[in-house]
Amino acid sequence: MAATSAHPSTTATPPPARDDAYERKLRARGRRGRLDVKLSPYLYISPFFVLFLITGLFPLGFTAWIATRNWNTLTGDGGVAVCGAVCDSTDPSIFANFQWVFQQSAFWDALRNSFSIFLISTIPQLIVALVLAVILDANLKAKTFWRMGVLLPYVVAPSAAAIIFSQIFSDRMGLVNTALNWIGIGAIPWHASTFWSHIAIATIVNFRWTGYNTLIFLAAMQAIPRDVFEAAVVDGAGRFRQFFSVTIPMLRPTLIFVILTSTIGGLQIFDEPRMFTEGTSGYGGSNNQFLTVSLYLWDLGFNKTTIGQPNMGRSAAVAWLLFLIVVVFAIVNYLLTQRIASSGGKPRTKKKSAKKVSA
């Protein structure tokens, strides 16, 4: 391209007219080329964003719209939302559904449960996953076997795992309680007690996700160049020192990823408490012992569909509150993680040098 434009005079046609047209053509081609360079990358990544627009952004906006309306699942829109008897108000207001939700003890119970289950599942899960990853990272015999073994529970569908565990944690006939009775400790009220129901559900979550996180950690650990460890060993660092001063700082991006995804997933937990509910109604326990926010909004939106009730509007309001909570919490966690992981040294520069070495 450059070569031909550098010698325009070698062609036979008269210079001015042809030059003009040719220049224009060239300029146009140049523009197109620039446009191509500028635009194409966006076009290539556009499938994701177009899909996101359709399946992510639009529902988000539409949910916000529903949340302001008197919307029933079966009959649809019924005007601007009204709070009703719980706030002694029959005035239409776009915040009425939110007001109604704030008046429901079930919502606050659900919020408490979501956080509680999230904490007692995620924290031990990540710690165990880290430890397992370190062990798997060591020189084991039959490496693939152990690594596959860790991932096996992840292959089990969440509802299948939940069904199996629901039977294990069944109040009277369950495996755990039978064993406890046999030992003489006495049965634990897995469904009736708020605390124990959270433990049971956290167990189901951990069963499934620990192996998954282990593998992510393991992959990140294997990407850490061995010479960094060698240098640490030469400097006299023991196994623990290596773990805290080399492995953890080097894992920072992975840690952030895993903690963020666990936060989002943990606060949205649905399958496990849904399947943990025994019987066919009273989801989350008759006293909301293990009602989570997702479960609450589903029950409100798809089970309590009595005509005349703005159940979908209220459910949408819960959904938006959950969305805001998750966003806030994810940001908080992100900031915390950055601080914790960087306090052990200067991971940024280390990482850069490490990359250089490996390249």
Added chain:
Amino acid sequence: MGSSIRTRRGLAATAGIASITLALTACGGGGDNDAAGGDDTGSGEQVTINVSTFNAPGFGAPTADKPGADLWAEYEKDHPNVKIVETVADSSDNARAAFNTAISTGTGAYDIQMADIDWMPSITALADQFVDLAPYAKEAKGDWLDWKTAQGTVDGKQIGLGTDIGPEGICYRSDLFEAAGLPTDRAEVATAFGGDDATWDSFFELGAQYTAATGKAFFDSSAAIFQGMVNQIEESHVAKDGTIIATTNPQVKADYDQVTTAALAGQSAGLKQWTDDWSAGFKTDAFAVSLCPAWLVNNIKGNAGEDFVGWDIADVFPGGGGNWGGSFLVVPEQSKVKEEAAKLAAWITAPEQQAKVFLAASNFPSSPTAQADPDVAAKTDPFLNDAPVGKIFANRAKAVTVVPFKGAQYFDIQTAMADALNRVDVDKSQTPEQSWDQWVNDVKALS
């Protein structure tokens, strides 16, 4: 070279757009209800009718824990162009969530949906979304008890065809009664419950006797007993003018107090209905008595096992008769094969088929013609110690004098009530007073 790069880019862009289109069409392609044609084997077009039922409807081929009259196969034999696919949900609540989603979005509904009586207020309010089945029913010579027809009819449009009704007797464990020193013969047991004049007082008195003698629980679940009580109140939670009266209705409060008092006195096994523990209770000695609508016999049999010996049924019910449950079949307008579906719904709810279902399973017919069928009247059930169930349930159906009014909010209020009773009886996490107060709040949230 430049152009070849551009071509490649063009290709890439095309590929990107194509992938979007693919993804979109993939999204849109779900839930299609293809009436796969093309086969010239049968008369007329090949149609597949998808049917959604729950619990033990008794229509299909019998399985290990669910009896059935194998009627789909019979229909398919007579109509070679029809293929029927039945999906049986384990409970009506589970089937309902999917049904609600399908109705609200306008796609994905089954061609025939079995609907519990508790769903009917919602369905009749959306009558234009369902096919008027009256002409099909007429052709199939269907007939129903007047109140059953009324429950499925809006403005002369019959959108729900009745399958069964749930007249209630009392199922009891004769072996446990014997151990407690109570009568075991079903006529004597009926007398012990109070015979024709049985009241809930006399029911709980016998319970107190049993619990005092054995130290064990008498009935399975407070929520189940309350269900029997509330179905005898004509206007319980919602008045006929549409106002919610649940929390101020003295009869509801009296029933609540009576059942929770008995539960706290040890008469209740404290089991939540439809849980594994509750199911297992039918073959252990967890409780001796269960209120027994006809269809529940299927569940007792399934839970205890066909060979289990001990269950029997008494021809008696406290406070007069009672009807619990019983279902309808509806055909959504969105069905692509609604005419074929309507024909099938009419056929399977016709008297002859209702009688067959009762003989194979235990779902008592809602059709007077089927009830009068000599085979139905003569049916005995070996599982219930050869009890003449045909006669007993016919008597129980005659004893039903009250048709409870179930307004729009009834279902939500009753579900909240079950939760309230379970808090006291199953979780033991609240006193009856605390639980009542929370229920009052729950009901208030419905307005």
